[in-house]
Amino acid sequence: MLSYFATYFTLLALSQTPDQHKPNVLFISIDDQNDWIACMKGHPDVKTPNIDRLAKKGTLFANAHCQSPLCNPSRSSLLFGKRPTSTGVYGLMPGPRSSPTLQNATSLTQAFMNSGYDTNICGKIYHDGSIPQKNRLTECTTWGPAPGMPKPPKPFVQTPGKHPAMDWGIFPNEDSDQPDWKTTDWAINKLQEKQTQPQFLGIGYRLPHVPCFASQKWFDLYPKEVTLPPVKDDDRSDTPEFSWYLHWKLPEPRLSWLKKANQWQPLVKSYLASISFMDSQVGRLLDALEASGKAENTLVVLWSDHGWHLGEKGITGKNSLWERSTRVPLIFAGKGITPDAICARPVELLDIYPTLLELCSLQKVAGLEGHSLLPLLQNFSAPRTWPAITSHNQGNHSIRSERYRYIRYADGTEELYDHVEDPNEWRNLAQASGVEKILQEHRAWIPKVDLPPIPNSAHRILIWDAKTKTASWEGNPILASEKED
DSSP, X not given: OHHHHHHHHHHHHHHHSGGGGSOEEEEEEESSOOSOSGGGTSOSSOOOHHHHHHHHHEEEETTXXXXXXXXXXXXXXXXXXXXXXXXXXXXXXXXGGGSTTTTTOOOHHHHHHHTTOEEEEEESSSOTTSSOGGGGGGTOSEEOOOOOOOOOSSOSOOOTTOOTTOOEEEOOSOGGGSHHHHHHHHXXXXXXXXXXXXXXXXEEEOTTSSSEEEOHHHHTTSOSSOOOOOOOTTGGGGSOTHHHHTTTTOSSOOHHHHHHTTOHXXXXXXXXHXXXXXXXXXXXXXXXXXXXXXXXXXXXXXXXXXXXXXXGGGOEESOOSSHHHHEEOEEEESTTSOTTEEEOSOEEGGGHHHHHHHHTTOOOOTTOOSOOOHHHHHOTTOOOXXXXXXXXXXXXXXXXXXXXXXXXXXXXXXXXXXTTTOTTOOSOOTTSTTOHHHHHHXXXXXXXXXXXXXXXXXXXXXXXXXXXXXXXXXXXXXXXXXXXX
16 A cells, blocks of 8 residues: 555656656757867867767767758758748848748747746857847747857958958957857856756857857967868869859858968868867866766757868858768767767758657657657667758759769759768769769759748848849849859
């Protein structure tokens, strides 16, 4: 009889506070972080000991890719579980709620809030300004500050585009002046708070996004001459002219200018130093999680919104459908996840939403277009049917399978790369003999729904007119004669 009552009261207590037994989630976002992470082997010099130790504790997806090589559409896709082609969100503006398909959709943060989670955001999780200030607390319980980047007295570098963000160098003197440091401080305070309900803590780091600023000690980690990324002088000779349109007259400098201005080494070193500083903040966050006593019941997810070129294909920045722009770090760690595992299957940021719903036993959300990664988190070599699909403006898509990358542009031109034989994507095989079957297999994954940009779309918007066979960028016609090298 005593045993019966003990069991009864235990079950009663559990039924009255069910949410307290759900796992916490530490959701770490990094801005403009490509595969230059030591455990991803993207750059031989990079030092990221804290992200590496997180990967040791969980599963690293070494073939993970974004849905769009641009902040707002990538983050909107991840947080709402739909492809840019299904929402029409392609530019830096407007935000996801401006899309008719997302006005009443349940965001990832709302799904946690609706399930009884104390849902907190600080730093850059949603794209800056994509959720108006007055609406932010409909997306989460608490929206922390988003500290601005301090500015030096004058720019270190004057690039041709004269964009204020296109700068890099040793600044500021103190790490504590960096916005990422302040974001970590806020997160540590949240981790130290006593919980009465499960916690979702979204922390968004801004580096290594330009301006690439870091204090002297992070530059001192690297040799005087860092390893430059491998490039091929005539790399674009076998790519369609349309590939240029995706980054026509962007503020990010071309490789040709970096070489001429002797800024290639400084930019690469600044990017590496920024990565290492950002990694130190991940370390502070993980240390605070351990000290809080919550680590055993916390799932940690680390991701970046897209990659970044540093001279490959003759460009810097994102806005391309090549590997450097789409490949991102993605790590899951926590109870029930295989530790020290590296998964080579192609996966998408779109898969994070359904995966977290399953891991945290939350109610399913209808209409999500990703697929749960739980089978791969339990067995990194489990079979997977789907490739990773990246789109940049209507009609431009990349299909990344385990071995190949296929690209089709809005004008119908194509690229195909074999990553076993050509990991740098230097040889476009689309016109080679014997590849028609491979092309057909990848063409089959082109999104069937491919919406035009939503009204008032701006910043990085490319429109292709199939009738006149002309392209326009931000409303301006693109002339081949104006193509920048």
